[in-house]
Amino acid sequence: MNTELKYKDITEKIIGASFEVHKFLGNGFQEVIYQRALAYEMRMAGLVFAREIEQDIFYKELAEPIGTRRADFVVEGKVLVELKAIIELEDVHLAQALNYLKAYKLEVGLLINFGSKSLTFKRIVLTDKSVKSQNQINP
Numbered sequence: 001m002n003t004e005l006k007y008k009d010i011t012e013k014i015i016g017a018s019f020e021v022h023k024f025l026g027n028g029f030q031e032v033i034y035q036r037a038l039a040y041e042m043r044m045a046g047l048v049f050a051r052e053i054e055q056d057i058f059y060k061e062l063a064e065p066i067g068t069r070r071a072d073f074v075v076e077g078k079v080l081v082e083l084k085a086i087i088e089l090e091d092v093h094l095a096q097a098l099n100y101l102k103a104y105k106l107e108v109g110l111l112i113n114f115g116s117k118s119l120t121f122k123r124i125v126l127t128d129k130s131v132k133s134q135n136q137i138n139p
Helices: 008-025 031-044 091-104
Strands: 049-057 067-075 079-084 108-113 120-126 131-137
Touching: 008 031, 008 079, 008 108, 008 120, 031 049, 031 067, 031 079, 049 091, 067 091, 079 091, 091 108, 091 120
Parallel strands: 079 108
Antiparallel strands: 049 067, 067 079, 108 120, 120 131
16 A cells, blocks of 8 residues: 655645744735735745636536635646635635645645644645545644
8 A cells, every 4th residue: 555645745834834934924814915925935935826716617517617716826737726814724714625625636636734733734636546544733
């Protein structure tokens, strides 16, 4: 059984950049502040990313999209990053990130929360059979 995490090198850099942002800013800012700081840190880490890419949302066999959504980042074209600045992540935030993974046709995502005293994140992997979520908390 392969225990190596998919896109581990990319997700480790993103998580490291996130810790750097939280270490400097702490909690209490709006999400957009963390998004701008994380963009800077990811650039410094040599990561290529797109910010706030609009994605059409389709329903069943309808030819036209029923709406659009924007994920905070897509990094290296492989990892979706969704940011929050709230006290505690809830199931609805995980569901949102999972929906974004499906809409963007990506397998790996990070849901990162800057709003708690310690940075928290979840690594999400979308597979054909199931969704795996690994809870991660700042040690």
